[in-house]
Amino acid sequence: MSEFVTVIGAGLAGCEAAWQLAQRGVNVRLHEMKPEKRSEAHHADDFAELVCSNSLRSDELTNAAGLLKEELRRLDSLILACADAHRVEAGGALAVDREAFARAVTGKIKSHPNIAIISGEVTEIPEGRVIVASGPLTSDALFEAIHRKVGGDFLHFFDAAAPIVTAESIDMDSAYAASRYGKGTADYINCPLNREEYDAFWNALTTAEEAPVHGFEDSKVFEGCMPIEVNARRGYDTLRFGILKPIGLPDPRTGRDPYAVLQLRRDNAQGTLYNLVGCQTHLKWGEQKRVFSMIPALQNAEFMRYGVMHRNTFLDSPRLLDATYALRADPRIRFAGQMTGVEGYIESTASGWAAGVAAACETQGRPMPALDRQTAVGALACYISDHTVTKFQPMNINFGIIEPLGYKIKGKREKNLKISERALAKIDSLKGEL
Numbered sequence: 461m462s463e464f465v466t467v468i469g470a471g472l473a474g475c476e477a478a479w480q481l482a483q484r485g486v487n488v489r490l491h492e493m494k495p496e497k498r499s500e501a502h503h504a505d506d507f508a509e510l511v512c513s514n515s516l517r518s519d520e521l522t523n524a525a526g527l528l529k530e531e532l533r534r535l536d537s538l539i540l541a542c543a544d545a546h547r548v549e550a551g552g553a554l555a556v557d558r559e560a561f562a563r564a565v566t567g568k569i570k571s572h573p574n575i576a577i578i579s580g581e582v583t584e585i586p587e588g589r590v591i592v593a594s595g596p597l598t599s600d601a602l603f604e605a606i607h608r609k610v611g612g613d614f615l616h617f618f619d620a621a622a623p624i625v626t627a628e629s630i631d632m633d634s635a636y637a638a639s640r641y642g643k644g645t646a647d648y649i650n651c652p653l654n655r656e657e658y659d660a661f662w663n664a665l666t667t668a669e670e671a672p673v674h675g676f677e678d679s680k681v682f683e684g685c686m687p688i689e690v691n692a693r694r695g696y697d698t699l700r701f702g703i704l705k706p707i708g709l710p711d712p713r714t715g716r717d718p719y720a721v722l723q724l725r726r727d728n729a730q731g732t733l734y735n736l737v738g739c740q741t742h743l744k745w746g747e748q749k750r751v752f753s754m755i756p757a758l759q760n761a762e763f764m765r766y767g768v769m770h771r772n773t774f775l776d777s778p779r780l781l782d783a784t785y786a787l788r789a790d791p792r793i794r795f796a797g798q799m800t801g802v803e804g805y806i807e808s809t810a811s812g813w814a815a816g817v818a819a820a821c822e823t824q825g826r827p828m829p830a831l832d833r834q835t836a837v838g839a840l841a842c843y844i845s846d847h848t849v850t851k852f853q854p855m856n857i858n859f860g861i862i863e864p865l866g867y868k869i870k871g872k873r874e875k876n877l878k879i880s881e882r883a884l885a886k887i888d889s890l891k892g893e894l
């Protein structure tokens with residue numbers, strides 16, 4: 461068996477896996493196809509690119525997403541360290557300056573003496589120990605190679621990214637800073653709509669022209685990243701009860717909650733860019749400009765990036781993988797990241813951490829301590845290997861962690877905190893062995 465481990469893809473999972481291996485003294489060959497070749501959603505040259513939102517979601521210990529982050533911090537995660545170092549204000553969430561964050565990860569990876577970067581597309585699964593972390597937009601040639609290896613059908617669903625506008629182009633006479641229910645600092649820019657404006661916006665949105673995406677149908681959209689136009693078509697008020705919910709966001713000029721509100725979240729540390737929260741879309745670019753500019757605060761908005769939609773691919777993990785992310789039929793090959801069916805930045809990072817540590821333990825001939833279901837990192841790993849993935853419903857944090865850990869989603873703050881404390885104590889006790 462080779463002395464080094466090959467990691468394919470320098471996204472969130474691949475960088476985390478490479479870092480954990482390298483920190484344990486294992487040599488890594490990290491392959492990345494950018495900048496030579498890019499998926500439709502990747503634009504930047506740096507590693508660990510956040511392709512849509514700049515938020516890694518909640519950072520509070522009363523929920524599973526926050527627990528997962530705290531565990532990863534204590535487990536010396538590179539991604540968490542860089543995210544903490546480049547966070548931007550976002551209430552109780554961990555949001556980052558995406559460029560500074562990606563630059564920091566890239567710098568750390570490139571300067572690690574145990575990591576060799578190999579630029580270019582991988583088209584075959586190499587010999588030796590491998591971690592495939594090529595993400596939901598794995599290149600076609602590698603996709604085919606994986607297909608030949610694992611057989612059967614890949615599962616897939618569709619996902620979309622939200623537009624980003626410049627701060628200076630937001631009409632602040634029509635907007636106001638606030639966070640919902642006045643919690644924390646006023647980190648969001650809120651763009652209110654009255655009834656007539658909402659009506660016009662909804663009508664334009666539901667009839668606007670979409671960009672053609674091969675094989676796309678509304679029924680195959682992942683609920684957690686639903687394009688706003690698909691969501692809007694479900695009913696006149698769907699947006700007002702969802703991403704445009706006005707409750708708890710009174711307009712200081714009237715003292716009342718508006719009819720609907722679009723929130724904008726800071727996208728970089730300087731505060732020069734803002735993303736349209738929840739507005740992932742696959743409308744044609746001209747249509748995006750036309751429709752979103754109907755929101756008064758965005759009437760002169762300058763779009764720095766438009767929303768796009770893509771096919772996302774993932775494996776039938778419960779059938780194919782074990783709880784160390786290894787291929788049951790050929791355990792020298794591990795998968796990590798969204799390709800395993802875990803959905804989201806932080807979940808992808810956690811799977812990269814676990815696959816990297818497992819591969820390091822194996823390379824060094826020592827057992828991988830079981831993290832089991834008492835920890836969020838362990839629950840996710842167990843879950844990928846024993847849950848039945850249903851078509852177009854990838855595993856996400858709600859099912860992957862909340863369910864095995866016994867978290868309650870609503871109104872069980874104290875119970876959840878106890879679960880978190882137990883999980884963190886377990887992490888602390890195992891740290892030396894990992």
Ligand SMILES: Cc1cc2nc3c(=O)[nH]c(=O)nc-3n(C[C@H](O)[C@H](O)[C@H](O)COP(=O)(O)OP(=O)(O)OC[C@H]3O[C@@H](n4cnc5c(N)ncnc54)[C@H](O)[C@@H]3O)c2cc1C
Pocket residue numbers: 468469470471472473474491492493494498499501502508509510511512513514515516580581582583593594595596597598599602619620621685768769770772796797798799802803804805806808
């Ligand atoms: C359009 C879109 C929007 C999303 N929005 C969100 C969101 O808002 N919030 C959230 O939490 N999650 C979101 N996700 C999910 C999130 O992107 C993923 O969960 C996470 O980035 C996956 O991490 P990863 O490391 O598995 O893959 P990626 O981060 O995609 O990294 C994979 C890397 O592999 C490289 N690569 C691919 N093929 C090859 C090859 N053949 N050879 C060499 N290199 C290769 C790619 O260039 C890339 O750098 C979104 C995903 C997509 C596609």
